[in-house]
Amino acid sequence: MTAIDRNASLPENRAELSPAQARELFRNGLVGPTAGFSRGYAQANLIIVPKDQAFDVLLFAQRNPKSCPILGVLDAGETSGELLAGGDIRTDVSQYCVYENGVKIAEPTDLSEYWRDDLVTFIVGCSFTFETALMEAGISIAHIDAGVNVPMFKSNIRSACAGSMSGPMVVSMRPIPASQVSDAVRITSRYPAVHGAPVHIGNPEELGIMDLSKPDFGDAVHVPAGHIPVFWACGVTPQAAVMESRPALAIGHAPGHMLITDARDSRYLVP
Amino acid sequence: MTAIDRNASLPENRAELSPAQARELFRNGLVGPTAGFSRGYAQANLIIVPKDQAFDVLLFAQRNPKSCPILGVLDAGETSGELLAGGDIRTDVSQYCVYENGVKIAEPTDLSEYWRDDLVTFIVGCSFTFETALMEAGISIAHIDAGVNVPMFKSNIRSACAGSMSGPMVVSMRPIPASQVSDAVRITSRYPAVHGAPVHIGNPEELGIMDLSKPDFGDAVHVPAGHIPVFWACGVTPQAAVMESRPALAIGHAPGHMLITDARDSRYLVP
Structure with missing residues (x-):
């Protein structure tokens, strides 16, 4: 080992x-x-x-x-x-x-x-796959700039069940300047095999996320004034289904x- | 029954x-x-x-x-x-x-x-799902015009194996006027969930198809002068794997x- x-x-x-x-x-x-x-x-x-x-x-x-x-x-x-x-x-x-x-x-x-x-x-x-494309379009990625892990949350969106497997959708969050949210959607939608477009933009509470400073996985990042929290589906979702x-x-x-x-x-x- | x-x-x-x-x-x-x-x-x-x-x-x-x-x-x-x-x-x-x-x-x-x-x-x-989009772009679909079934062929492209399942890729063929082949690629590539872009354009022999008038499934259609045979992956492929x-x-x-x-x-x- x-x-x-x-x-x-x-x-x-x-x-x-x-x-x-x-x-x-x-x-x-x-x-x-x-x-x-x-x-x-x-x-x-x-x-x-x-x-x-x-x-x-x-x-x-x-x-x-x-x-x-x-x-x-x-x-x-x-x-x-x-x-x-x-x-x-x-x-x-x-x-x-x-x-x-x-x-x-x-x-x-x-x-x-x-x-x-x-x-x-x-x-x-x-x-992470589409983060390079976002950065090339001039969109900063907060957790990369801070050298920490991306914040991930168990949302209140239920995954579709399959046999014995059920659980919540896990989402990752990136703060995006309001003026660049449209670009972030447009760019990531072109990568459907790596989660694609965001699943939610703007209201963490609607996903059941009450405190952005307390992610279920990864590290918290600051959401500066003028930035919108943008949420993408996350590949930790199968592990959330395993836990449930x-x-x-x-x-x-x-x-x-x-x-x-x-x-x-x-x-x-x-x- | x-x-x-x-x-x-x-x-x-x-x-x-x-x-x-x-x-x-x-x-x-x-x-x-x-x-x-x-x-x-x-x-x-x-x-x-x-x-x-x-x-x-x-x-x-x-x-x-x-x-x-x-x-x-x-x-x-x-x-x-x-x-x-x-x-x-x-x-x-x-x-x-x-x-x-x-x-x-x-x-x-x-x-x-x-x-x-x-x-x-x-x-x-x-x-068949993208045929409406092709027709709306002014591309005729020969088997629809003729009221027959689309011609399908077992190609020499091997499917990727999975456990007990192996077999050839089955392809469907539509004759497309040379001037519209580019449009046909562009339009169908936007429908990846229904086979997407063609897998081959122009040389049936390279797919091991020696006679377009003898499809393995469906009906033959005429390929008029000036038309190119265009091949899309076909959902009969699992049945070809079952046969093998x-x-x-x-x-x-x-x-x-x-x-x-x-x-x-x-x-x-x-x-």
């Missing part, structure tokens, strides 16, 4: 690392949120379940495409694939969450002791600590 | 029928291809399998989104749903194909005698004889 180096600061050249270089750093013990890593490459959420739970998870994703856009699936027992060439899904994410009966029992940096040959890995799109639905075993990434894939962001851009 | 009236001519007002009215006609025995029915509403392919085969089919669809875009899934034993309000999946398609061990054993107009409570229904997008992969039981629609859904075409239009 790799030792955790929680004090290692994130590398200054993180935006320039290739996905393989970034995965190697995490494999070797770096722990931290991945926003801003490997600019131009898609990052991804994970949900890993035993084969007998896999249909329910895949159907849940099909019925909730805004929150759970599937980028790839590794067959039972497979640990690598086209999205992480030469990589290993058990080690290449900086931190994981292991759930038994819906309760988080561990946050390891390596899945070796939990791995089983019947585990199916779902690689789910992440809104209590399958015997499920594994996710630690929120904000994504798999950095070999796929270019542009692969997920629609015309 | 409903009597087959193969000689019933298709109703002249078929474009104006509501989806519910069209489904009622098919439930009551009308048999025929559905191109041109219920203008503005999405039509769909079917693939129905027992629950123990359902993960492989859903994963096959996830890995082959051009040919198998999933619009909806009915849970095991469910016979109706949001896409066919008040309808019954066992009766509302004009004709079905029943496969045992990959061999077509029946083409019933009613599934009552084959239905089981463990059957899961996958509703898959169909290129030989699951114990699978049911599809008869090619070209689609489920007419309550969803507007515009639901599947991206910006």
Whole structure:
């Protein structure tokens, strides 16, 4: 098991690392949120379940495409694939969450002791993917500027159920200057495979979010005067369903600590 | 079991029928291809399998989104749903194909005698959906003008495998005037959930199609001088995989004889 180096600061050249270089750093013990890593490459959420739970998870994703856009699936027992060439899904994410009966029992940096040959890995799109496009359009991303994790909230929007899986939609929040909200919608709508357009703009209370300074996952960011809180569906949603639905075993990434894939962001851009 | 009236001519007002009215006609025995029915509403392919085969089919669809875009899934034993309000999946398609061990054993107009409570229904997008948009742009659709079924071919493009499921990509062909091919690409690319942009333009031989007058499914249409054969991925692809992969039981629609859904075409239009 790799030792955790929680004090290692994130590398200054993180935006320039290739996905393989970034995965190697995490494999070797770096722990931290991945926003801003490997600019131009898609990052991804994970949900890993035993084969007998896999249909329910895949159907849940099909019925909730805004929150759970599937980028790839590794067959039972497979640990690598086209999205992480030469990589290993058990080690290449900086931190994981292991759930038994819906309760988080561990946050390891390596899945070796939990791995089983019947585990199916779902690689789910992440809104970090469109952040490069937003920044190129002159829209600042508060959590990147602050060097923290994106704030995520369990909303009062219910996901569509699938078999044993049910739960709330998790959303990520970015404060956007009012004059740029239209651009943010327009740009992100062109990336439907990585959550696409926002699910809500402007009134956190309508999503059941009473205090933006207390995210359920990730870190709080300040919403400056003149900025509007904009909410996108988030790939932590399957983990929220795991917490509610209590399958015997499920594994996710630690929120904000994504798999950095070999796929270019542009692969997920629609015309 | 409903009597087959193969000689019933298709109703002249078929474009104006509501989806519910069209489904009622098919439930009551009308048999025929559905191109041109219920203008503005999405039509769909079917693939129905027992629950123990359902993960492989859903994963096959996830890995082959051009040919198998999933619009909806009915849970095991469910016979109706949001896409066919008040309808019954066992009766509302004009004709079905029943496969045992990959061999077509029946083409019933009613599934009552084959239905089981463990059957899961996958509703898959169909290129008929974008034909209205093509016609509105002034592009004629040969098989609609001729009142026949669209020609479909098993291509030499291999689908991505998923568990037990493998097979060739099936493609549909429409002759398009050379001057309008660009428009046809542009328009259909905006409908990714119903096969999207063409997979091939111009050289049938490269797809392993040696004779356009002998489609594997549907009817031949003439390719006039100055027209280019344009090929789109087709939702019969799961049935081609069934023929090759030989699951114990699978049911599809008869090619070209689609489920007419309550969803507007515009639901599947991206910006």
